[in-house]
Amino acid sequence: MVELNINNKIVRLDVSDDMPLLWVLRDVMGLTGTKYGCGIGECGACTVHLDGKPVRSCSLPVGSIGNQSIITIEGLDNDPIAQKILDGWVEKQPTQCGYCQPGQIMAAIALLHEKEKPSKEEINRALSGHVCRCGMYQRIRNAIKVAVGSTEDE
Ligand code: FES
Ligand code: FES
Numbered sequence: 449m450v451e452l453n454i455n456n457k458i459v460r461l462d463v464s465d466d467m468p469l470l471w472v473l474r475d476v477m478g479l480t481g482t483k484y485g486c487g488i489g490e491c492g493a494c495t496v497h498l499d500g501k502p503v504r505s506c507s508l509p510v511g512s513i514g515n516q517s518i519i520t521i522e523g524l525d526n527d528p529i530a531q532k533i534l535d536g537w538v539e540k541q542p543t544q545c546g547y548c549q550p551g552q553i554m555a556a557i558a559l560l561h562e563k564e565k566p567s568k569e570e571i572n573r574a575l576s577g578h579v580c581r582c583g584m585y586q587r588i589r590n591a592i593k594v595a596v597g598s599t600e601d602e
Contacts, residue, residue, distance in 0.1 A: 450510050454479070455523030465511025470494045472510050473520060481521035481550050485579070492578035495551035496520045502558040502574075521550040529560045529595075536594035542587035548580045556592050565596050 451460050454477065463472055470487075473479040473496070482505060485493030489507035496505045497519040524530035533556050543549050552575065559566055559574040566574070571592050580588065590601050 451515075452510060452513060452518060453515060454518045455520060456517070461510075463510060466509045469496070469505040469508045469510050469513065469518065473505060479520050479522050483547055483550055485547070485551075490577075490579070491548070492551040492555065493548050495554040495578070497554060497558055500558065500561055502555045521554060524557070527557070530557050532595040533557050533560065533592065536591035539594050540587050540591035542584045542591045544582035544584055548578060548582075548584075552578050552580070552588050556588075556595070559592075560595060566592075 449460055450463055450465060451458060452472070454473070459477070461472060461476055463476060470482060470484060473482050474484065482496055483493040484506065485491035487506045489504045492504065494504055494506040495502050497503070497517070498508070498513065499516045500519075524534075533553060537543070537549075537553065542552075555574055555578055559571065563570065568589075571589055575585075575588065575592075593600065
């Protein structure tokens with residue numbers, strides 16, 4: 449039995465300690481907004497927040513999480529920074545197939561939680577490990593710039 453704090457709710461689940469968080473989110477909890485891409489920590493599609501920091505849930509055994517807060521793309525309702533990022537996404541439309549987008553959005557929100565107005569270099573660094581097979585990198589960065597109040601496109 450593992451106890452987790454997911455999207456501000458405590459849940460007790462009959463899963464093994466070594467099950468990756470991504471499997472618990474998608475297959476046990478039905479929170480399918482978090483995506484399975486590579487399964488080996490290389491693409492960023494499975495990114496969620498753990499105590500506010502972006503982590504790759506495909507490579508995180510649930511037994512290692514303890515009482516840290518897990519926030520998924522479904523758990524952003526009361527987060528004003530998330531709303532700014534989503535507004536940027538609406539304005540710049542960086543979505544094509546959409547598969548990478550929950551991970552990109554979670555990484556962007558975590559960045560803005562850490563720093564209200566990150567530089568272009570800091571944005572690039574925070575998003576650098578996030579693969580987009582549709583090649584929407586430029587628009588994704590422009591969406592984040594909208595969220596930080598910059599009018600300068602790449
Ligand atoms: S699915 Fe987790 S990093 Fe690719
Ligand atoms: S929008 Fe298709 S993978 Fe990024």
